[in-house]
Amino acid sequence: MKHKALYTREEMLKLNVETLKERTVSVIEIAEVAFRQQSKWSKTISLQQCVDSVEKILSLRDTFHILQLGAEIDRLTDEGAFKGPIQEILVTDLGMFGIDELFGLELAGMYGTIGKTNFGDIDVNKPLVVDRLNEDGKHEGGLCHTFLDDIVGAIAAAASTRVAQITNENEALKDPSVEEIKLDLDI
Template sequence: MEFLNHDLEKTALSLLEKRGVTLDDIADLVYFLQSKYHDDLSMEECLHNVKRVLTKREIQNAIITGIELDILGEQNKLQEPLLSIIKRDEGLYGIDEIIALSIVNVYGSIGFTNYGYIDKMKPGILERLNDKSTGMVHTFLDDIVGAIAAAASSRLAHRAAHKNSDERKGDK
């Protein structure tokens, strides 16, 4: 049966929630990435940017695809050697990062830098998602969450730069 009249955004948000990721968790990552560059940055502003990123169909597709692959890995429903690669989150696999890069690419090159940094540091929710002792597979989800935060950070930075540019023009 075809999935008609679906709401892709609701499906993506529901999958994130079912996997234990809240929008506040992602907003915390945005704050981690941007607070030293914005003196008056609020969690509300971080959350607003996360929500705006999540309205993009490309991001919704990445979330659904990645989480479904993680779930199939947990259920042992992938063929070898892919099953073992995904369950181990093998470092040289890289397809999980490719999906993440498709997310950050939506908001320009600053997203790549933000993503690389947060992927290396693994703060907040990313540390929990990388805990292999839980039995859950988050090979794709950890990179997707980091990429959403990086994209929201990029969106925030671009908007701040635009606002500052407008303010400077008004001073002339």
């Protein structure tokens, strides 16, 4: 039997959504974090734009790899599959561990410095689903989300940044001095 290692963007989106659902997270919850963050700066954005951006980000190969690996680490932690001190470090989501934040920074960094800045804001303030994931693991019998809370926050940060980039591009195109050109806004 041949094992599959490469997936289309559509397949990666579907698998990422399924993995998030297994770990108690929905696309709309992530979009709400992005909307909350970006609506402070622009009153013209919609929740649907944030949903579209979250789905776009979930279809990217780097996101796929980060999300699948992080969710699997959390799942294995739930099962007590790690040996030695790393099991306790992961179960307790030790603040000095930091590897989970590296996953988040890498993912958010696909959208530049602002993506990373937005991730920092979400990581510190833990809005909505990010807070729920962070707190869930701290309760007896709760799922471990050591990696997932940061990955979800990073997806929201990237989506927030993507919405801002598209909004700014659309505003720039309204300038009468800009020659009308067809751009592929598949960012």
